[in-house]
Amino acid sequence: MTKIFTNQGGFLELYSLTISDIRELLKRKEISVIDVVNAVYRRIDAVEDRIKAFITITKEKSLEMAESAQKNINNDNAYLCGVPLAIKDNICTKGILTTCGSKILYNFIPPYESTVTSRLTENGYVLIGKTNLDEFAMGSSTENSGFHTTKNPWDLERIPGGSSGGSAAAVAADECIAALGSDTGGSIRQPAALSGVVGFKTTYGRVSRYGLIAFASSLDQIGPITKNVRDSAILLNVISGHDELDSTSAPLTVSDYTRVLGQDIKGMKIGVPGEYFIEGMDKEVEKAVRDALKKLESLGAIPVEISLPHTGYAVATYYVLATSEASSNLARYDGVRYGLRIEGKDLMEMYMNTRSQGFGAEVKRRIMIGTYALSSGYYEAYYRKAQQVRTLIKKDFEDAFKEVDVILTPTSPTATFKIGEKTAEPLQMYISDIFTISVNLAGVPAISIPCGFTSNNLPIGLQLIGSHFDEESILKVAYAYEQSTEWHKRKPIL
């Protein structure tokens, strides 16, 4: 059995369902795990040639995991038992190729499992494959991948966003039920917005980074990319919480995030920062976001005009800090312990050959910027200065959250753009992250959910930002909005 009849008389393919749907059907024994997995693979066979969301597809492993999930099907505590998920290829999976989208790790097989995938495994998930990303998660389009560019399921001539573009496209194209991504400056939320799905970046420290290949360690967070808000809450339940293997993970208890779904949002204060509604932003995006605010108002929320005065400095701050941290983190790729090695006449030449041939242009560019910013004589002017501005940006948010419960903004100033449109001018690409970057600098949590479509039928994303460790308020508002709209139910025609 592969199709589920709905009470409207139509039918749904299993691959198009959500985590909660699948769990329900599995528990009621209406379907088996292998039905779901087979349905997902049929879908992959039908569309992956066009989407190219994956770097590695792990069919053999999927069948193995499906079999063990089926045995465990009655275990109510296994939240993801039998649910096919895709994992961004910068998250280490033991014994399974993990490339980080880079030729320098073209053959890297991790000898250990990341904490997030360990927790998914304990909960019975089925791994479908490892998804494409901009090399080392540096980019906003997947065009910097060392392997290929992923296509946006809504328009195959456009990018899916990035860096978690493979995960977002795989979810949007129903090539998996949900996925994990990682977000350093918007890499979960921006591709979720551009691909018409839900993406959640948690508070820094909420989710363990153990086994996430480091880009900028003070900013990186792993999070879910899903078809709806409930699935996001379910995945957060599984991956959140303290981990002794990550000394930056927060030693706080985590509540059941699904509990707040459906709670009344009457009287909640929604902050609207003037700095996020700027000259030159796409009119259709602005209208969709303003309409979303009206919708929330009609549900009883109270809009409050606020100011985040240092917003205009976020992109510059981010590119100093992220490139500095990256130049340090990426020093480990030297051809000695793993990955690519290009021999040379001595050790130095081997390092230089390996790195020059292994890294792509954007990664080299960022290593160069970071090395410059940290080099002797410039440290105070760039790195320390940026850390001070980071304090101001963080304080903007702390002040705002004294007055409001969540902050509402667009996720991205435009809908998805054409492949090749922004590759020539790196700064233009960097500025496309303008609405997501401050959130990472401040370390606060934020979601992107679908809030409309352009006249070209391209998805638009709404960002809701919460205060430190207040994922609940975000989920509550996001769910209330989603339940009163139909955007999340639209699917691309493939």
Next chain:
Amino acid sequence: MKISGKEIEHIATLARLYLQEEEKDLFGSQLSSILDYMDKLNELDTGDIEPTSHVLTLNNVMRADFLVDSIARQEALMNAPSRTEKFYRVPKIIE
């Protein structure tokens, strides 16, 4: 701020990268415009503001000093581009 060719070469060496001639030119001009953009931060007076290196208040994390299982040597060496028995193999560094 214009970054000279010589400076680009110096940074590339620090970063252990060889750059082709055309890469040097391209990165030189791109880095110059990115750094100009970053100079925007100097509009702000940050004299006595504490720098943020980490958003959460972190303390040293201590634990008891006891032995736990770790990755076996052979497993850890599995990804090595070159190895001999228990060791990573690298080009000779002592003449």
